[in-house]
Amino acid sequence: MAQAAIELIGINKSFGAVRANRDINLEIGRGTIHGIVGENGAGKSTLMSILYGFYQADSGEIRVGGQPASIKTPNDAIALGIGMVHQHFMLVDNFTVLENVILGAESDALLKKSIAKARSELERLEREYGLEVDPDAIIEELPVGLQQRVEILKALYRGAEILILDEPTGVLTPAEADHLFRILRQLKDQGKTVVLITHKLREIMAITDTVSVMRQGTMVATRETRKTTVEELAELMVGRRVLLRVEKGEAEAGAVKLAVKNLTVRDTRGVTMVDDISFDIRAGEIVGIAGVAGNGQSELLEAISGIRRAVSGSVMLDGKPIDLTGAADPGELRDRGLAHVPEDRHHVGLVLAFEENENSILGYHDDPRYLKGPFLNIDAIRNDARDKIAKYDIRPADCRLKTANFSGGNQQKIVLAREMEQDPGVLIVGQPTRGVDVGAIEFIHKRLIAMRDQGKAVLVVSVELDEIRSLSDRILVMFAGRIVGERGSEATEGELGLLMAGIEHQEAAL
Amino acid sequence: MDVFNAIIQTLDSTIRLSVPLLLACLAGLYSERAGIFDIGLEGKMLVGAFAGAAAASVFHSAFLGLGMAVVISVAFAMIHGFASITHRGNQIVSGVAINFIAAGSTIILGQAWFQQGGRTPALQPGERFEAITLPGAEAIRDVPIIGPIYAELLSGHSILVYLAFLMVPFTWWVLFRTRFGLRLRAVGENPAAVDTAGISVAWLRYRALICTGILTGIAGAYLSMVQNGGFVKDMTAGKGYIALAALIFAKWKPVNAMFACLLFGFLDAASIRLQGSPLPIIGKVPAQFMQALPYILTVILLAGFIGKAIPPRAGGVPYVKER
Numbered sequence: 001m002a003q004a005a006i007e008l009i010g011i012n013k014s015f016g017a018v019r020a021n022r023d024i025n026l027e028i029g030r031g032t033i034h035g036i037v038g039e040n041g042a043g044k045s046t047l048m049s050i051l052y053g054f055y056q057a058d059s060g061e062i063r064v065g066g067q068p069a070s071i072k073t074p075n076d077a078i079a080l081g082i083g084m085v086h087q088h089f090m091l092v093d094n095f096t097v098l099e100n101v102i103l104g105a106e107s108d109a110l111l112k113k114s115i116a117k118a119r120s121e122l123e124r125l126e127r128e129y130g131l132e133v134d135p136d137a138i139i140e141e142l143p144v145g146l147q148q149r150v151e152i153l154k155a156l157y158r159g160a161e162i163l164i165l166d167e168p169t170g171v172l173t174p175a176e177a178d179h180l181f182r183i184l185r186q187l188k189d190q191g192k193t194v195v196l197i198t199h200k201l202r203e204i205m206a207i208t209d210t211v212s213v214m215r216q217g218t219m220v221a222t223r224e225t226r227k228t229t230v231e232e233l234a235e236l237m238v239g240r241r242v243l244l245r246v247e248k249g250e251a252e253a254g255a256v257k258l259a260v261k262n263l264t265v266r267d268t269r270g271v272t273m274v275d276d277i278s279f280d281i282r283a284g285e286i287v288g289i290a291g292v293a294g295n296g297q298s299e300l301l302e303a304i305s306g307i308r309r310a311v312s313g314s315v316m317l318d319g320k321p322i323d324l325t326g327a328a329d330p331g332e333l334r335d336r337g338l339a340h341v342p343e344d345r346h347h348v349g350l351v352l353a354f355e356e357n358e359n360s361i362l363g364y365h366d367d368p369r370y371l372k373g374p375f376l377n378i379d380a381i382r383n384d385a386r387d388k389i390a391k392y393d394i395r396p397a398d399c400r401l402k403t404a405n406f407s408g409g410n411q412q413k414i415v416l417a418r419e420m421e422q423d424p425g426v427l428i429v430g431q432p433t434r435g436v437d438v439g440a441i442e443f444i445h446k447r448l449i450a451m452r453d454q455g456k457a458v459l460v461v462s463v464e465l466d467e468i469r470s471l472s473d474r475i476l477v478m479f480a481g482r483i484v485g486e487r488g489s490e491a492t493e494g495e496l497g498l499l500m501a502g503i504e505h506q507e508a509a510l
Numbered sequence: 511m512d513v514f515n516a517i518i519q520t521l522d523s524t525i526r527l528s529v530p531l532l533l534a535c536l537a538g539l540y541s542e543r544a545g546i547f548d549i550g551l552e553g554k555m556l557v558g559a560f561a562g563a564a565a566a567s568v569f570h571s572a573f574l575g576l577g578m579a580v581v582i583s584v585a586f587a588m589i590h591g592f593a594s595i596t597h598r599g600n601q602i603v604s605g606v607a608i609n610f611i612a613a614g615s616t617i618i619l620g621q622a623w624f625q626q627g628g629r630t631p632a633l634q635p636g637e638r639f640e641a642i643t644l645p646g647a648e649a650i651r652d653v654p655i656i657g658p659i660y661a662e663l664l665s666g667h668s669i670l671v672y673l674a675f676l677m678v679p680f681t682w683w684v685l686f687r688t689r690f691g692l693r694l695r696a697v698g699e700n701p702a703a704v705d706t707a708g709i710s711v712a713w714l715r716y717r718a719l720i721c722t723g724i725l726t727g728i729a730g731a732y733l734s735m736v737q738n739g740g741f742v743k744d745m746t747a748g749k750g751y752i753a754l755a756a757l758i759f760a761k762w763k764p765v766n767a768m769f770a771c772l773l774f775g776f777l778d779a780a781s782i783r784l785q786g787s788p789l790p791i792i793g794k795v796p797a798q799f800m801q802a803l804p805y806i807l808t809v810i811l812l813a814g815f816i817g818k819a820i821p822p823r824a825g826g827v828p829y830v831k832e833r
Contacts, residue, residue, distance in 0.1 A: 052706075054706070054831070073708060074705070074706050074707070074708040075708035078708055084706070086706065088702075090700070090702055090703040090706040090707070091700065091703055092695075092696045092699045092700045092703050093699065093700070093823070094699060095695075095696065095699070099692060099696075100703075102692070103692060103693065103696050103703065103704070103707050103709075104693070104704065104707025104708050104709050105707070106689040106692070108689070109688060109689050109690070110687060110688055110689070111686075111687055111688060111689060111691075111692060112687070114689070154707075
């Protein structure tokens with residue numbers, strides 16, 4: 001193994017009673033790409049924050065380039081050549097790229113010289129690593145992929161030799177992620193060390209040289225990437241065997257439950273996002289909608305669930321029309337047996353400041369089961385919440401806990417439990433496992449298939465192609481607001497990828 | 511020529527009336543751009559006015575008065591900082607508390623020290639800032655048009671008036687041409703970005719509040735040592751709030767702030783001038799209406815005429831390092 005760029009020896013860190021890191025030992029080789037995987041809350045981000053000087057370890061030693069290092073603030077880390085690209089970008093949105101790059105690393109009390117220096121330095125970095133960004137562009141006008149590039153430039157501008165990336169692909173499209181990986185390989189070829197934190201195992205396999213696995217605050221294993229498998233890593237992460245692809249029987253499709261005809265939806269700016277779409281969902285099948293984010297899937301979901309008004313078109317639920325062009329009413333749809341698990345659980349699905357039991361009846365609070373005269377029946381609500389917690393294995397099992405204190409996977413289970421337990425005829429799910437751990441993904445997928453097997457009609461929209469292929473009985477691909485193809489569950493990734501990129505669609509149009 | 515003279519005089523009082531607004535508005539600009547809402551501009555001006563007049567009267571020096579106004583005002587800004595930066599308290603509550611403390615303590619201390627019902631003794635010559643005659647003003651006074659504009663409008667103000675207007679380009683330069691300004695704007699938009707860049711968020715915000723305190727101190731000194739010959743209780747009379755409105759109206763930009771304050775100053779000057787005199791067509795307008803006009807216009811302007819004013823994104827939110 002090459003000389004170590006970073007050694008962590010016996011790192012411990014607690015937040016109150018929670019031991020986020022226990023006795024961590026880790027060695028990262030110079031000039032390698034080192035992956036760190038683990039479920040949410042396994043302590044990956046805490047460990048990296050200690051390395052970047054955001055937190056102090058309670059005990060343990062850090063060595064950088066073989067020398068013991070004392071890292072008390074991000075400044076110390078920067079001085080040691082450690083740079084970090086945070087999961088949520090640390091950029092000032094209404095500043096230019098140049099202003100963001102020099103912030104905190106200005107060479108002079110006046111900006112003029114700093115900016116001139118940064119401009120020529122950026123040109124050099126651009127040539128060397130293929131990191132093209134317009135230095136005068138305003139951050140908020142750039143797509144996320146480019147914003148991330150600015151974060152990388154910021155670190156390199158400060159002379160980073162070791163670059164830590166925290167969940168870098170969470171916000172990227174597949175094409176942007178590929179571009180990022182090319183840049184990371186280039187950095188490695190130039191002798192830089194890259195630490196990649198992620199919970200996406202495919203990325204680990206695709207790009208890293210070495211991978212370390214964390215579970216519940218401990219470092220459970222370090223492997224050479226080419227000598228391990230996705231299955232082994234998943235097992236190490238979760239601590240038990242995990243089915244990455246759920247098993248399911250043949251669908252027994254019945255009568256049409258939801259029929260969408262010629263639906264057209266515009267977004268708030270007046271741009272047509274859903275363009276004359278028609279499809280059916282039958283009882284006992286899962287229909288998956290694949291597509292790169294931003295091709296109208298969100299608007300389609302919002303229109304069908306009654307959150308957004310449609311411009312034209314009709315939707316029939318159990319053979320009876322629902323009026324989506326007039327005053328859309330999610331409550332009425334709920335009463336008629338259409339349940340909706342929204343894409344964005346934080347803004348639409350949950351009130352994070354509420355207790356778990358309050359969220360578990362949100363939207364169903366006028367159901368007589370939860371009422372005692374004009375008042376809420378608190379006992380009934382809490383008992384109901386406890387049942388759901390047990391049935392969906394929501395952790396921690398405390399219905400009085402504030403919802404914000406649950407992990408992403410458990411929050412998603414709260415929403416799923418709420419909607420599924422109403423026994424709806426049609427279930428619409430947006431991004432069922434976004435930000436959810438491997439173990440919980442398996443659980444959620446099993447639940448969705450159980451719904452199907454009970455004869456419900458399920459519509460799943462996801463940007464994760466694996467998920468769509470694993471769950472769906474039929475796959476519809478959306479591109480630029482239209483459905484550009486329908487495939488069975490046996491469709492290959494390459495085939496769907498071409499459809500998602502709109503390539504087949506363009507050829508057909510020629 | 512009468513109309514011309516009337517216009518010149520109205521504009522002259524526009525300048526005089528907009529100075530305290532402008533200083534307070536720029537003061538608010540420093541703190542709000544750094545992400546600290548400051549509803550306590552009013553209170554800081556008031557303690558500045560009191561400290562300035564009291565010190566000037568006791569020590570017989572206008573400049574000592576000004577210095578004391580600035581020191582006390584900065585001290586109040588630091589209280590706001592201690593509550594809202596160090597202890598992450600609610601910025602509005604802290605600001606309102608400062609206004610109450612200022613209103614009460616100035617009266618109590620004024621009565622205890624000077625026994626004039628909360629007033630400070632009338633300032634004597636030398637204890638106030640006198641008007642400055644610009645070079646050549648008397649020589650060209652009789653030249654038509656240019657003469658009165660130079661001699662009446664531009665010349666003959668106190669040094670604080672010129673200082674206030676010089677603060678506009680200076681503030682612009684600080685914000686957009688210096689490292690401190692870049693960091694100050696950044697901390698008001700995304701303090702986490704500043705923190706991860708290795709800069710102390712708290713120290714940066716404290717420095718912004720020091721700037722705020724200095725400017726509100728000067729604004730207060732102007733009220734009690736230039737506009738008036740001593741401190742009178744509650745003499746700020748809502749100017750701190752009007753300055754905040756002007757700040758929103760100006761979209762947190764220094765040059766816009768100057769124009770916004772001149773507009774509010776003009777409305778004030780016009781309402782004073784037009785009181786009691788009949789207007790063409792409408793006839794005689796009640797004085798109360800003219801006095802209310804600036805406020806009515808403020809509401810109308812803020813409600814619809816300026817488009818969307820986007821405040822600094824991290825404004826009002828205490829910075830907590832996230833896990």
